[in-house]
Amino acid sequence: MILQCNDLVKKYINKTAVNGINFDAEKGKIYALLGPNGSGKTTLMKIIAGLVKPTSGTLTYKGNPIGVESKKRVAYMSTEPFFYNFMSVEDVGKYYKDFFEDFDVKRYEELIERMELGMKDKTKTLSSGLAAKLKIAATLARKAELYMLDEPLNGIDIIAREKIINTILESAREDSSMLISSHLVDELEKIIDNAVFIKNGSVVLYGDAEELRASHGKSIVELYKEIYA
Amino acid sequence: MEFDNNIPIYLQVIHDIKKDMVNGVLAMGEKLPSGRELAFKYKINPNTANRIYKEMEAEEICFTKRGRGTYVTEDKEKMKNVREEMAGSLLANFFEGMRQLGFTKEEVIQLLENKYDANNKQ
Incomplete structure (x- = not known):
């Protein structure tokens, strides 16, 4: 297990975002974090990334609490853009290189080209789709142990989605794990090992995707519709 | 795919x-x-x-x-088996479908021949 979450709770003044989540992640596997908007996916990811402190519960990364060490190994991509307006695509690479020792400049250049971005492009002039691709390129250019991608397919057209899926698969090495949240379940169906269904801050169904399909006689997409309809 | x-x-x-x-x-x-x-x-x-x-x-x-x-x-034998197995399962589906529609053997053969001829002309 590289990640273990026990009874995680995050309460805000008038809302419980995460309500007792138990979830473990193994090395070499791809996990889908599924659920509609507001179900707690993003809060859970932020807790794992160390950006939000849980109200209660425990969380360990390779047996240790979340902290400086885990942040070095975890590549988190949030839904909101995290670049300054004045930066060029090239600057984003430099900024990442300064921050993360596992950032691979060559891989970044390769991904930027694949995403049809230019190194001189200014981030503030990028369309929302291109900004989304830039976030993916920067995150996946890290050679992290755990990648957490929050809605990586949002704002990405159907043709480019295929590229993104392939790029995600390339980063899903035997020595890395991946946690992907999305409400575009169809796109994830084929690439995941495990599915985690979250509803109102709790895990309502969890398991190996192939086993879930076999035991329920339904695809992950159909299970999703059944759980959240 | x-x-x-x-x-x-x-x-x-x-x-x-x-x-x-x-x-x-x-x-x-x-x-x-x-x-x-x-x-x-x-x-x-x-x-x-x-x-x-x-x-x-x-x-x-x-x-x-x-x-x-x-x-x-x-292994040629193995490959031959795979080929026959795949054809067999297509045939099984086809026969079941035709049987449910009430087609007789003669009708099915006639249909197949017509279909092959039509495809060859194209």
């Missing part, structure tokens, strides 16, 4: 690879893509890709040379 979400993914990919073996796109003894390459090709989970080769090895339609990759079987 379009997947049917109701059939396990690994079975669908195995079916597709077998098809390529039977129709000669993949020659006997030819090297197959690595597990990772297979994952990229079909856009599937890398662990599923590895499982596909494990299943196919168990069926003895491919084999692994240690450290060098996975290869299509060189």
Whole structure:
């Protein structure tokens, strides 16, 4: 297990975002974090990334609490853009290189080209789709142990989605794990090992995707519709 | 490749690879893509890709040379069986469908002949 979450709770003044989540992640596997908007996916990811402190519960990364060490190994991509307006695509690479020792400049250049971005492009002039691709390129250019991608397919057209899926698969090495949240379940169906269904801050169904399909006689997409309809 | 979400993914990919073996796109003894390459090709989970080769090895339609990759079987008999099995399951579906529609053997044969002739003219 590289990640273990026990009874995680995050309460805000008038809302419980995460309500007792138990979830473990193994090395070499791809996990889908599924659920509609507001179900707690993003809060859970932020807790794992160390950006939000849980109200209660425990969380360990390779047996240790979340902290400086885990942040070095975890590549988190949030839904909101995290670049300054004045930066060029090239600057984003430099900024990442300064921050993360596992950032691979060559891989970044390769991904930027694949995403049809230019190194001189200014981030503030990028369309929302291109900004989304830039976030993916920067995150996946890290050679992290755990990648957490929050809605990586949002704002990405159907043709480019295929590229993104392939790029995600390339980063899903035997020595890395991946946690992907999305409400575009169809796109994830084929690439995941495990599915985690979250509803109102709790895990309502969890398991190996192939086993879930076999035991329920339904695809992950159909299970999703059944759980959240 | 379009997947049917109701059939396990690994079975669908195995079916597709077998098809390529039977129709000669993949020659006997030819090297197959690595597990990772297979994952990229079909856009599937890398662990599923590895499982596909494990299943196919168990069926003895491919084999692994240690450290060098996975290869299509060189056993002609095996390949013949795969070809017949695949045809057999298509036929079984077809017959069941025609039987439910109430077609007789003669009618089915006539339909098949007409269809073949029409296709040949095109």
